[in-house]
């Protein structure tokens with residue numbers, strides 16, 4: 001594996017905006033363009049809005065006028081991006097696969113964040129490996145502002161740094177090129193001052209003790225490789241064997257005789273003391289998900305969950321387990337059971353196991369997550385070449401397609417959106433490939449024969465599960481237009497998503513945070529709706545509100561489920 005496209009030049013601090021139209025880019029819906037009309041936020045009568053502007057294709061679409069800002073005052077809320085997608089694709093063809101974007105220097109500005117939200121970002125991810133807390137605070141608040149002011153419902157995910165071994169900051173340089181045969185020194189000396197050329201600071205004090213002459217050192221999951229020549233106290237001299245680009249704080253993996261070296265570094269805690277402070281920060285800033293790097297066992301997930309429960313009364317932060325080490329693979333099932341979701345972190349995983357094992361392990365994790373009813377994100381290098389270039393490779397498109405075909409809940413951009421030159425284009429490639437593969441799947445009627453095992457522990461949850469399994473089957477057999485699920489805590493919504501039905505799932509919840517968290521789950525279109533105890537009146541109110549916005553029509557066939565009543569109804573929209 002030689003260096004990839006990364007070894008070419010990298011963007012400076014302000015990457016050029018992608019302004020050229022691309023075949024992947026879908027038109028920005030007119031009501032989301034900057035000059036769009038703002039509607040009175042006080043009105044709750046959605047039918048009385050002024051004549052909307054024509055849709056881009058010239059077809060009159062009634063809900064084009066109903067901006068989410070205005071809708072916030074009414075009793076049903078759906079986000080601006082989803083509404084635009086519903087309009088663009090028709091609601092049967094809305095995107096089922098969710099999209100996560102890592103925010104970095106290329107996308108931290110308000111305009112760039114809004115462009116990602118318009119482009120379909122469901123979750124914004126910040127990685128505590130990089131940047132300081134002040135920077136992350138600004139980004140998290142900018143996302144919240146976007147949600148509050150512009151009617152999006154983007155969830156925020158925060159990744160812990162973890163105790164991985166990584167390089168220092170390269171003295172402020174954006175990158176450094178390691179060439180074949182060059183000798184580089186990796187040193188644990190403190191790097192308060194900028195280091196001379198070809199000397200790299202390593203963050204882990206035990207590094208010089210753990211390595212031996214002859215070991216291989218992988219930087220950034222193998223994007224550049226070195227051989228250890230000799231140790232001189234705190235300095236480790238290495239020769240570059242596979243040239244590549246070194247990025248600030250790139251991780252380092254030590255290999256000996258064909259396997260990863262796990263000496264003292266294997267004893268480092270999964271959540272370091274710096275991570276705990278970052279977690280406090282995340283709780284204080286109200287993030288929706290915390291993704292734990294280098295999880296080794298279920299224990300750490302349980303520990304973090306009880307920590308969060310004790311620290312943040314009433315709030316419900318989802319804990320995502322990043323599967324990126326051999327230990328995680330050993331304890332896979334118990335880790336998935338303990339967590340609220342999983343990330344297939346292929347970047348680091350691919351540095352710990354032979355690369356050719358990554359695809360089958362990805363498939364195994366995706367399947368197991370669906371069996372255990374946990375959302376799963378496929379991450380890293382999906383569109384790596386788009387860090388540099390405006391068009392993906394065919395192989396990358398095939399990789400994205402495969403993750404969509406496996407029916408993963410979500411796809412993630414890392415460097416492509418954090419520091420690449422074409423963040424919006426990369427997102428639009430994920431979006432258009434997802435839509436196309438999902439449609440192909442439905443047209444071909446490829447119902448996979450995945451037999452779902454029972455997941456619920458209590459009898460009441462078991463009833464919900466049976467209802468969802470039956471409803472999904474009925475929905476496919478009857479060809480209904482949508483399934484509506486009234487889900488207080490989101491559990492029934494997730495059980496329905498797990499069945500991956502052909503039609504879209506409208507999920508109604510009264511909680512803003514549940515609604516944001518449902519954003520990570522396949523096929524769910526989350527709405528906020530203040531529900532009453534009376535299902536009949538909930539249903540009628542939903543119908544009239546959605547009809548007024550043109551989101552359903554008289555005669556549409558809907559299956560409605562409620563977790564309060566544990567009911568299932570088949571109804572025509574009156």
Ligand SMILES: Nc1ncnc2c1ncn2[C@@H]1O[C@H](COP(=O)(O)OP(=O)(O)O)[C@@H](O)[C@H]1O
Nearest residue numbers: 102103104105127129130131247414415418419
């Ligand atoms: N907050 C940030 N500040 C600066 N650079 C960032 C930030 N977040 C991400 N990046 C850049 O984007 C790249 C990809 O992001 P990510 O996959 O989250 O991290 P990593 O590659 O270190 O595991 C990083 O290597 C880094 O160069």
Ligand SMILES: C=C(OP(=O)(O)O)C(=O)O
Nearest residue numbers: 324345346347348379380
């Ligand atoms: C998603 C991953 O984690 P990070 O980007 O934080 O290294 C990965 O390793 O693939």
Ligand SMILES: [K+]
Nearest residue numbers: 129161164293
């Ligand atoms: K990391």
Ligand SMILES: [Mg+2]
Nearest residue numbers: 324345347348
């Ligand atoms: Mg990683």
